[in-house]
């Protein structure tokens with residue numbers, strides 16, 4: 001698989017603060033990567049370093065396997081890392097034409113790009129009359145004009161209403177489907193879950209997870225059980241190879257966290273064979289949010 005970006009031990013210190021701390025990951029062509037973390041976890045600083053606007057303290061990164069010079073590499077990247085900045089009185093189309101001129105973009109396809117962001121019908125309206133969502137979509141269009149190999153977005157739905165959020169997410173998915181690699185920084189789990197295939201989780205500048213979104217979600221879940229003979233039930237669960245951990249819940253249920261698949265019917269059968277009558281049996285699966293919170297919690301305790 002073609003490597004778009006390779007990051008090695010990238011670090012940024014602001015005085016005593018390790019804003020980004022020995023970050024290493026790579027980005028392969030055709031995937032959608034989420035850089036996920038709470039406010040202040042180092043997402044924007046990371047993007048700033050990758051786009052040559054923030055100087056790293058140490059570490060390194062290579063775009064496109066170092067096959068082209070940095071300036072050439074930057075031309076293959078489309079990025080929106082701050083609020084869209086266009087001329088207010090100029091129309092959407094004229095703003096894009098100016099961007100194309102400044103960036104010396106050869107044969108820009110204004111119509112296809114503006115249609116993709118659902119602004120073709122509004123191309124002749126002045127930028128100042130656009131809603132925040134439309135401004136953001138025009139910014140995406142301007143970042144796509146040079147048909148970049150990778151599109152970088154920092155919190156693309158910040159400040160938008162639910163309809164605007166939905167529109168931007170659908171557009172990002174469409175861009176991804178056309179084969180453009182995407183790196184998206186977000187503090188919203190839901191956003192990453194809906195858009196991204198891969199996720200890099202940052203906490204206080206450190207990477208605490210790097211992998212597929214599916215795998216972060218894919219725990220085997222847990223089974224909640226209750227019986228009149230709780231002690232015997234706990235004993236049985238403790239001896240099952242599929243059970244990773246056991247907790248007692250607030251409703252006097254026993255919660256068996258699974259490390260491999262175990263169907264509720266199988267556990268019911270096992271209990272029945274041991275003479276344990278279950279009064280409650282329910283299989284549940286963690287959400288990405290549960291896993292994200294578990295990850296950040298264990299890091300906090302480390």
Ligand SMILES: Nc1ncnc2c1ncn2[C@@H]1O[C@H](COP(=O)(O)OP(=O)(O)OP(=O)(O)O)[C@@H](O)[C@H]1O
Nearest residue numbers: 014017019037038039040041042043044045046187
């Ligand atoms: N120029 C700077 N000088 C000093 N500290 C900075 C500077 N830029 C960022 N920081 C600090 O570095 C840490 C990481 O900030 P960064 O903006 O990268 O986080 P973030 O995850 O993008 O958060 P947010 O979404 O709130 O922007 C924060 O503690 C921030 O206060």
